[in-house]
Amino acid sequence: MRKRFLFGAIGLALVGASGAAAETARITTSYGMAVIGLPIGKASFDTVIEGGRFSVEGQLSSSGLGSLVSDTGGTSKVSGTVSRRGFAAERYALDYSSDRKRWSSDVAFSGGRVTSSAVSPKRDKPKPSYVPVAKSQLSSVVDPLSGLMIRTGDAASVCKRTLPLYDGWSRLDLVLSSGGTNTYSMTGYSGEAVVCNARIRPVSGYDKSSKGLKFLKDQTIQVWFAPIAQPDTYVPVYARIPTQVGPLTLSALSVAVK
Numbered sequence: 261m262r263k264r265f266l267f268g269a270i271g272l273a274l275v276g277a278s279g280a281a282a283e284t285a286r287i288t289t290s291y292g293m294a295v296i297g298l299p300i301g302k303a304s305f306d307t308v309i310e311g312g313r314f315s316v317e318g319q320l321s322s323s324g325l326g327s328l329v330s331d332t333g334g335t336s337k338v339s340g341t342v343s344r345r346g347f348a349a350e351r352y353a354l355d356y357s358s359d360r361k362r363w364s365s366d367v368a369f370s371g372g373r374v375t376s377s378a379v380s381p382k383r384d385k386p387k388p389s390y391v392p393v394a395k396s397q398l399s400s401v402v403d404p405l406s407g408l409m410i411r412t413g414d415a416a417s418v419c420k421r422t423l424p425l426y427d428g429w430s431r432l433d434l435v436l437s438s439g440g441t442n443t444y445s446m447t448g449y450s451g452e453a454v455v456c457n458a459r460i461r462p463v464s465g466y467d468k469s470s471k472g473l474k475f476l477k478d479q480t481i482q483v484w485f486a487p488i489a490q491p492d493t494y495v496p497v498y499a500r501i502p503t504q505v506g507p508l509t510l511s512a513l514s515v516a517v518k
Contacts, residue, residue: 284309284310284311285307285308285309285489285517285518286306286307286308286517286518287305287306287307287309287489287515287516287517287518288304288305288306288307288515288516288518289304289305289307289512289514289515289516290302290303290304290512290513290514291303291304291305291510291511291512291513292510292511292513293508293509293510293511294508294509294511295503295505295506295507295508295509296505296506296507297509300322301320301321301322301332302320302321303318303319303320303321304318304319305317305318305319306318309342312341312342312343313339313340313341313342314339314340314341314342314347314406315337315338315339316336316337316338316339316405316406317335317336317337318335318336318337318405319333319334319335320332320333320334320335320336321333321334332357332358332359333356333357333358334354334355334356334357335354335355335356336352336353336354336355336356336405337352337353337405338351338352338353338403338405338406339351340369340406344411345411346409346410346411347406347409347411348369348371348372348406349369349402349403349405349406349407350368350369350370351366351367351368351369352365352366352367352369352403352404352405352406352427352428353365353366353367354427354428362380363379363380363381364379364380365377365378365379365380365427365428365429366378366379366428367403367426367427367428369401369403372399372400372401372402373398373399373400373401374398374399374401374426377398377428378428379428379429386467387467387469389467389468389469390466390467390468391462391464391465391466391467391468392464392465393426393430393431393464393465394464397431397463397464398426398431400424401424401425401426401431402423402424402425402426403425403426403427404425404427407423407425408423408483408495408496409493409494409495410485410493410494410495411492411493411494412492412494413491413492415441415452415454415487415494416438418436418454418456418485418494419436419437419438419439419454419455419456419457420436420437420438421436422434422435422436422461423436424463429465430462430464430465430466431463431464431465432460432461432462432463432465432466433460433461433463434458434459434460434461434481435458435459435460435461436456436457436458436483437456437457437458437459438455438456438457439455439456439457439482440455441453441454441455442455442484444484444486444497444498444512446497446511446512446513446514446515447513447514447515448488448514448515448516448517449486449488449497449512449515451486451487451488452486453484453485453486453497453498454484454485454486454494455482455483455484456482456483456484456485457480457481457482458480458481458482458483459477459479459480459481460476460477460479460481461477462477472504475502475504476501476502479501479502480502481499481500481501481502482498482499482500483496483498483499483500484496484497484498484499485497488515489515489517496512497511497512498510498511498512
């Protein structure tokens with residue numbers, strides 16, 4: 261699996277704690293990343309919700325042992341509308357680099373439908389094993405950032421859903437199922453979290469011969485959701501993603517609402 265796609269998976273977990281807020285608020289969150297318990301990166305996100313609109317801007321960079329192995333960093337952002345039903349993206353963008361290689365994506369949405377999509381670098385000559393994205397597969401999708409901001413008044417329903425994700429390159433389903441509950445504490449929040457088990461189901465925009473993808477789709481990802489800022493909005497505060505070198509964990513360290 262391409263490192264760019266892994267960054268997208270990281271974005272799923274990171275942005276969540278930035279998503280919930282009152283009608284007008286600015287939320288700042290920070291996260292730490294580790295592999296087999298060793299720190300490799302950090303991230304921060306700023307979310308602004310004002311009236312019926314929201315925006316999220318985030319930064320991720322390697323740190324600790326991660327900076328010794330790979331010079332990795334990136335920015336991601338999303339903007340759109342917010343209602344009682346949830347967060348609806350209008351524009352999603354990603355700019356990511358690792359070891360002098362760079363990827364960027366810019367996707368526009370309208371009512372859950374992709375209206376335009378531009379990525380760099382473009383795929384020149386796909387392998388015979390490549391599964392192309394069909395237009396019909398982009399009529400009801402969510403982006404990898406606001407897609408994990410779940411609005412519901414019933415905690416038991418958080419994991420009872422499949423998220424149809426699209427990041428400009430790949431279309432996949434993240435299939436959630438219940439994993440119980442747990443407690444989670446960080447600076448700015450302490451309380452119960454809903455534990456979801458998640459499986460990746462590739463749909464299109466991927467290479468069937470990818471060893472990384474074959475490994476990941478056979479694994480179970482764990483994501484914890486918590487209503488950290490308002491009781492009907494559940495957002496990720498912790499994620500555990502299996503990798504071939506050991507589990508990658510993403511943990512919310514602090515949240516501040518202004």
